[in-house]
Amino acid sequence: MAGRGGDEVKQQRNPTRERLPGWQRSGTDESREAPTVIKVGADYYILASSLGSRRATRSLANGESFAVFEVGGDIIESPFEPLGFFHRDTRHLSRFELKIASETPYYLNSYTSEENAELRINLTNPDLGVRGQQIELPRTAVQIQRNWVIVGASLFHKLVVHNYSRAAVRFSLDFIFAVDFADLFEVRGVKRKRRGERRAPAINARSVAFSYRGVDGVERFTEVAFGAAPATLDAGRASFELSLKPDEDWMLEVRITGGSENDSANHRGRIARFDEALKVRRDEIAVFSRGWARISASNELLDSLLRRSVADLTAIIRYAPEGTFMMAGIPWFATLFGRDSIITALFALPFNPAIAVGTLKTLAALQGTRDDPARDEQPGKILHEIRYGEMAASGEIPFGRYYGSVDSTPLFLWLLGRYVRTTGDLDLAQELWPNVERALEWIEGWGDRDGDGYVEYFRATPRGLANQGWKDSFDAISHADGTLARAPIALCEVQGYVYAAYRSISAIAARLGRAGLADRLAERAAALKAAFVRDFWLERERTVALALDADKRPCRVMTSNAAHCLAADLLDGDRAAAVAERLLSDDMFSGWGVRTLSARERRYNPMSYHNGSVWPHDNAIAAFGLSRLARREGVMRILSSLLDAAVYFHSGSLPELFCGFPREERLGPVPYPVACHPQAWSAGSVFTIVQGMLGIDVRGFDQRLRIVSPAMPAWLDWLRVDALKVGPAATVSFTVRRTPGGGAAVEVLEKRGQVEVEIRN
Numbered sequence: 001m002a003g004r005g006g007d008e009v010k011q012q013r014n015p016t017r018e019r020l021p022g023w024q025r026s027g028t029d030e031s032r033e034a035p036t037v038i039k040v041g042a043d044y045y046i047l048a049s050s051l052g053s054r055r056a057t058r059s060l061a062n063g064e065s066f067a068v069f070e071v072g073g074d075i076i077e078s079p080f081e082p083l084g085f086f087h088r089d090t091r092h093l094s095r096f097e098l099k100i101a102s103e104t105p106y107y108l109n110s111y112t113s114e115e116n117a118e119l120r121i122n123l124t125n126p127d128l129g130v131r132g133q134q135i136e137l138p139r140t141a142v143q144i145q146r147n148w149v150i151v152g153a154s155l156f157h158k159l160v161v162h163n164y165s166r167a168a169v170r171f172s173l174d175f176i177f178a179v180d181f182a183d184l185f186e187v188r189g190v191k192r193k194r195r196g197e198r199r200a201p202a203i204n205a206r207s208v209a210f211s212y213r214g215v216d217g218v219e220r221f222t223e224v225a226f227g228a229a230p231a232t233l234d235a236g237r238a239s240f241e242l243s244l245k246p247d248e249d250w251m252l253e254v255r256i257t258g259g260s261e262n263d264s265a266n267h268r269g270r271i272a273r274f275d276e277a278l279k280v281r282r283d284e285i286a287v288f289s290r291g292w293a294r295i296s297a298s299n300e301l302l303d304s305l306l307r308r309s310v311a312d313l314t315a316i317i318r319y320a321p322e323g324t325f326m327m328a329g330i331p332w333f334a335t336l337f338g339r340d341s342i343i344t345a346l347f348a349l350p351f352n353p354a355i356a357v358g359t360l361k362t363l364a365a366l367q368g369t370r371d372d373p374a375r376d377e378q379p380g381k382i383l384h385e386i387r388y389g390e391m392a393a394s395g396e397i398p399f400g401r402y403y404g405s406v407d408s409t410p411l412f413l414w415l416l417g418r419y420v421r422t423t424g425d426l427d428l429a430q431e432l433w434p435n436v437e438r439a440l441e442w443i444e445g446w447g448d449r450d451g452d453g454y455v456e457y458f459r460a461t462p463r464g465l466a467n468q469g470w471k472d473s474f475d476a477i478s479h480a481d482g483t484l485a486r487a488p489i490a491l492c493e494v495q496g497y498v499y500a501a502y503r504s505i506s507a508i509a510a511r512l513g514r515a516g517l518a519d520r521l522a523e524r525a526a527a528l529k530a531a532f533v534r535d536f537w538l539e540r541e542r543t544v545a546l547a548l549d550a551d552k553r554p555c556r557v558m559t560s561n562a563a564h565c566l567a568a569d570l571l572d573g574d575r576a577a578a579v580a581e582r583l584l585s586d587d588m589f590s591g592w593g594v595r596t597l598s599a600r601e602r603r604y605n606p607m608s609y610h611n612g613s614v615w616p617h618d619n620a621i622a623a624f625g626l627s628r629l630a631r632r633e634g635v636m637r638i639l640s641s642l643l644d645a646a647v648y649f650h651s652g653s654l655p656e657l658f659c660g661f662p663r664e665e666r667l668g669p670v671p672y673p674v675a676c677h678p679q680a681w682s683a684g685s686v687f688t689i690v691q692g693m694l695g696i697d698v699r700g701f702d703q704r705l706r707i708v709s710p711a712m713p714a715w716l717d718w719l720r721v722d723a724l725k726v727g728p729a730a731t732v733s734f735t736v737r738r739t740p741g742g743g744a745a746v747e748v749l750e751k752r753g754q755v756e757v758e759i760r761n
Contacts, residue, residue: 044185044188044190044397044465045188045189046188046189046332046674047080047188047189047674048673048674049078049080049081051078051081055070055071055076055081056070056071056650057069057070057071057083058070058071058073058110058111058112058119058121059330059331059677059678060112060116060118060119060148060149060150060315061116061150061315061316061327061330061334061678062150062151062152062281062284062315063316063317063318063319063327064087064088064153064318064327064334064335064388065085065086065087065088065150065152065153065155065258066085066086066150066330066331066334067084067085067086067093067148067150067155068082068083068084068086068330068331069083069119069148070083071107071110071121072104072105072107072110072121072123072146073098073110073119073121073123073146073148074096074097074098074104075093075094075095075096075097076095076097077094077095077097077178079180079182079186079187080187080188080189081187082184082187082331082332084182084187085155085256085258086184086331086334087153087258087259088153088260088388088389089183089184089185089334089335089387089388089389089390089392090181090182090183090184090220090258090260090389090390091179091180091181091182091183091184091187092153092179092181092220092222092256092258092259093155093177093178093179093222093224093256093258094178094179094180094182095176095177095178096157096175096176096177096256097175097176097177098123098144098146098159098173098174098175099172099173099174099175099176100125100128100142100144100171100172100173101125101128101129101137101171101172102172102174103125103126103128104126105123105124105125105126105144106123106124106125106126106139106140107121107123108122108123108124109121109122110122112651114307114311115282115285115289115311115314116285116311116312116314116315116678117149117278117281117282117285118147118148118149118278118281119147119148119149120145120146120147121145121146121147122143122144122145123143123144123145123146124139124140124141124142124143124144125137125139125140125141125142125144125171126139127139128171137165137169137171138165140164141163141164141165141169142161142162142163142164142165142169142171142244143161143162143164144159144160144161145158145159145160145161145162146158146159147159147274147278149274149277149278149281150281151270151271151277151280151281151284152270153257153258153259153263154255154256154257154258154270154271154277155255155256155257155258156253156254156255156256156271156273156274156277156278157253157254157255157256157274158251158252158253158254158274158275159173159251159252159253159254160249160250160251161173161242161244161249161250161251162244162247162248162249163244163245163246163247163248163249164247165246166246167246168243168244168245168246169242169243169244170241170242170243170244171242172239172240172241172242173239173240173242173252174237174238174239174240175226175237175238175254176236176237177208177224177236177237177238178236179210179212179222179224181196181198181210181212181214181220181222181390183389183390183391184331184332184334184389185389185391185396185397186391187331188332190391190396190397192391192396194215195214195215196212196213196214196215196216196390197212197213198210198211198212199211199212199213201235203233203234203235205229205233206225206226206227206228206229206230206233207223207224207225207226208223208224208233208234208235209221209222209223209224210222210223210224210235214390214393214394215390215394215396216390216393216394218260218261218262218390218393219260219261220258220259220260220261220390221258221259221260221261222256222257222258223255223256223257224238224254224255224256225254225255225256225257226238226252226253226254227252227253227254227255228240228252240252253273253274255272284319285311285314288314288317289310289314291352291354291355292310292351292352293350293351293352293721293722293723293724293725293731294720294721294722294723295351295687295690295719295720295721295722296719296720296722297716297718297719297720298716298717298718298719299715299716299717301643301646301647302639302643302686302716302719304652305643305646305652305653305654305686306686306687306690308651308652308653309653309654309683309684309685309686309687310683311653312651312653312678312679312680312682312683313326313344313348313355313678313680313683313684315330315678316328316329316330316334316678316680317355318336324358324362325341325358325359325362325363326340326341326344326345326355326359326680327680328340328341328385328676328679328680328681329656329676329677329678329679329680329682330676330677330678330679331676332674332676333385333676333679335385335386335387335388336362336363336366336383336385336386337384337385338363338382338383338384338385338405338408338411338412339384339405339407339408339411339470340680340681341359341362341363341680342359342363342408342411342412342414342415343411343617343621343681343684344359344680344681344683344684345359345360345415345419346411346414346415346418346688347617347620347681347684347685347687347688348684348687349415349418349419349422350422350687350691350696350698350724351687351691351721351724353419353422353423353725356415356416356418356419357419357428359415360412360415360416360419360428360432361432363382363383363408363412364412364432364435366382366383366386366401367380367381367382367383367435367438367439368380368381368382368383368403368442373460373461374398374460374461374463375398375400375401375402375403375404375461375464376398376402376403376404376459376460376461376464376465376468377401377402377403378403378442378446379438379441379442379446380409380438380439380440380441380442380445380446381403381408381409381439381442381446382403382405382408382409382411382412382439383401383402383403383405383408384402384403384404384405384408384468385399385402385405386399386400386401386402387399387400387402397463398461398463398464402464404457404459404461404464404465404468405468405469406447406455406456406457406468406469406491406494407468407469407470407491407493407494407497409439409442409443409447410439410443410455410494410497410498410500410501411497411501412435412439412501413436413439413440413443413501413504413505414497414500414501414504414568416428416429416432416436416504416505416508417500417501417503417504417505417507417508418504420504420507420508420511420700421504421507421699421700421701422698422699422700423698423700423725423727423728424699424700424701424703424727424728425700425728426508426511426512429508429511429512430512433512436505436508440505440521443455443498443501449488450488452490452552453527453528453531454490454495454531454535454548455490455494455495455498456487456488456489456490456548457469457487457488457489457491457494458487458488458489459487466487467489469491469493469494469561470493471559471561471596471610472610473608473609473610473611475603475611476609476610476611477489477491477546477547477555478546478555478557478602478603479549479553479555479556479557480555480556480557480601480602481602482602482603485547485549485550485555486549486550486551487549487550488550489547489548489549489550490547490548491546491547491561492532492536492544492545492546492547492561492562492564492565493561493562493564493565493568495528495532495536495565495570496564496565496567496568496569496570497564497568498528499525499528499529499532499568499569499570500568500569500570502521502522502524502525502528503521503522503525503569505521506518506519506521506522506525509521511701529570532544532565532570533571533575535548535552535554536548536554537575538554538556541556541558542578542579542581542582543558543562543578543579543582544561544562544565544571544575544579545557546559546561546562557597557598557601557603558582558587558588558597558598558600558601559596559597559598559601560583560588560594560595560596560597560615560618560619560622562579562582562583563579563583563594563618563621563622563625564621564625565579565625566579566580566622566624566625566626566628566629567621567622567624567625567628568625569628576629577629580625580626580629580631580634583622583626583634584634584637586599587599587600589637589641590606590614590660590661590662590663591641591662591663592614592641592642592644592645592658592660592663592669593614593615593616593619593638593641593642593645594614594618594619594622594638595612595613595614595660596610596611596612596613596614596615596618596660597610597611597612599612599660606659606660606661606670607659607660607670607672607673609657609672612659612660613657613658613659613660613672614645614657614658614659614660614669615656615657615682616642616654616655616656616657616681616682616685617681617682617684617685619638619641619642619685619689620638620681620684620685620686620688620689621688622634622638623635623638623639623688623689623692623693624688624689624691624692626638626692627691627692627693627695630709632692632693632695632709632710632711633711635689635692635693635711636693636711636712636713638689639686639689639690639693639713640713640715641663642654642685642686642689645658645668645669647668648668648669649671649677651677651678653677653678653682653683654679654682654683654685654686655671655672655675655676655677655679655682656672656675656676656677656679656682657672657675657682658670658671658672658675659671659672690719693710693711693712694707694710694711694719694736694744695707695708695709695710695711695760696724698724698725698726699726700726700727700728701727702756703726703727703730703753703754703755703756704726704755704756704757704758705724705726705732705755705756705757705758706758706759706760707734707736707746707757707758707759707760708760709760709761710736710744710746710761711742711743711744712736712737712738712742712744713738714738714742716738717737717738718735718736718737718738719735719736720733720734720735720736720749721733721734721735721736722749726753726755727753727754727755729753729754730751730752730753730754730755731750731751731752731753731755732748732750732751732752732755732757733748733749733750733751734746734747734748734749734757735747735749743761744761746759
């Protein structure tokens with residue numbers, strides 16, 4: 001994912017050795033040389049804070065705005081941790097700490113609400129005023145409830161203090177706050193040569209307003225407004241003096257609003273109170289939730305994962321007049337990513353086709369129009385990512401509107417084809433047909449500059465991404481001896497996406513009366529499939545090459561990329577079966593899921609970003625590929641493993657990735673240091689796995705739901721789907737129950753509209 005820029009280190013043949021601070025050399029033993037510092041191999045590496053690794057956090061998200069708190073509801077000032085309140089790639093609040101009598105409150109618990117609208121925290125006082133044997137305010141005398149919610153570009157906070165002691169209490173409450181207007185890439189660790197100008201804060205009785213004019217010439221602002229006037233208020237502290245009788249409450253509300261001169265009119269003053277903001281946010285979520293078919297399960301853990309996954313996706317959807325789409329993930333990728341948004345829409349397609357519509361229209365509007373090497377843009381190419389922060393606007397990073405993705409364009413076509421087949425909606429295909437034609441021209445021209453029939457990538461700008469598939473780490477594409485592949489590089493999964501794009505667009509073209517194009521695309525698909533087997537198949541390894549390098553040498557390594565070829569139906573017969581076996585073998589399957597790279601390969605590292613980790617979305621694609629081969633046992637194994645992993649993560653849903661260490665008894669999956677959560681395609685993963693397990697095939701033109709060879713794991717008694725859309729107006733509700741012997745029986749509960757249900761065991 002671009003902007004990730006390869007979250008890995010560069011493994012150098014002769015790495016530079018540097019003295020670490022405080023290191024002393026003793027004696028002459030060469031084994032006591034200074035430790036090696038391995039140089040970072042990409043400009044956009046995400047720094048991992050050692051404090052962050054030990055800090056539990058909670059997050060809230062609402063489209064382009066999100067906030068990350070430490071577990072007690074504070075925002076701790078820490079420059080290279082993503083703690084804070086962010087809007088459009090700018091941190092508008094970098095510190096917000098609560099103190100009681102100058103001490104940090106004692107943490108009890110915290111959690112987000114079921115629908116991800118609200119963060120709630122319970123605190124109490126520690127022992128305060130200890131003087132010898134005398135304690136002025138013993139611990140747990142007062143309860144402090146903190147609540148947070150985000151609406152638009154405003155972060156709302158409600159604080160309720162209750163005195164449970166039998167005597168009146170007096171103490172101070174202080175809020176310590178700061179605003180740094182840091183660009184998200186600064187928080188990631190990118191060094192800047194210059195920054196803009198900060199203005200003196202404007203302070204009145206109840207609020208402090210901060211402003212900053214960036215090097216891009218845009219003025220950004222943050223206002224911290226208190227519902228009651230503090231006893232004292234300055235540019236970094238608000239102090240309140242409390243006096244509470246027994247059982248008395250004290251309440252305070254705070255609103256933090258961020259924005260810029262370009263959009264400030266949309267953010268100031270719309271909502272004043274916390275309860276109103278919470279209602280607005282819940283109403284927004286309810287509107288989005290109505291678009292989903294409802295899925296419920298007898299197993300409590302799976303049922304919870306399904307609900308939490310919908311809540312995660314709801315939190316990061318962006319509603320706007322210019323387009324509705326899924327953000328990629330919190331905190332690093334709270335923006336549009338072509339690849340991520342498309343794959344998420346593919347995962348959710350049978351259960352919420354509207355996600356695909358917004359995604360396709362938004363990406364079509366941003367399709368490349370010119371040859372611009374600085375942005376890796378070419379005519380017809382689908383966007384990789386878009387950024388709104390100061391560094392993007394000033395050209396310090398190339399991602400303001402960046403096209404360095406080799407797979408977004410064929411994935412765009414595949415999503416459109418799958419959407420039309422699922423819904424029977426040819427109107428959208430007609431509307432986007434000019435974009436389809438330009439995307440095909442890019443694939444066959446710019447994408448295949450040497451004319452060998454494969455789509456390859458190389459970066460036109462040295463400031464862009466060196467690798468431009470989904471594994472975009474600097475060292476993700478290598479040969480078996482560990483040497484890195486040279487660009488132009490043809491990735492195996494990209495050829496699968498192109499094959500799927502040709503076939504799906506061929507079917508649309510035939511329905512639109514474009515017979516000549518339909519035939520040509522079908523022929524190209526067949527030719528690509530034949531050539532792929534010839535050039536990518538590794539008979540000795542019984543898998544496909546990860547890629548072909550600049551010299552057309554195959555990268556003979558076993559990776560999860562091969563699973564994408566199964567999902568795209570690019571492999572048949574014995575070769576497809578061999579890849580399926582390899583994916584589930586011990587070197588690839590950690591026990592928590594399929595690894596990105598075999599444990600036998602030279603570059604394997606279970607703590608790496610792409611060379612041995614486990615990604616839920618990657619596993620979902622593998623499960624979909626296995627389902628195409630009717631390998632339901634493999635699908636269920638992946639589902640069971642990911643469900644077990646989700647239990648260990650505090651939210652109960654799946655993060656972007658986790659480490660690929662082998663599963664051990666009584667130990668959970670090992671978190672990845674800077675993984676996003678919530679993350680779009682991880683949240684969407686469970687839906688495509690369920691689709692593959694049940695064999696769901698929605699055919700909109702025929703107004704038919706096919707359920708082919710459904711299967712159920714031993715731990716699941718039943719799974720119910722309500723209001724699944726079939727065609728333009730019909731819906732079906734049904735239950736699948738496990739039967740003795742490992743089979744499954746389908747019961748149709750309700751049909752609305754003209755629809756046929758076909759069940760094949």
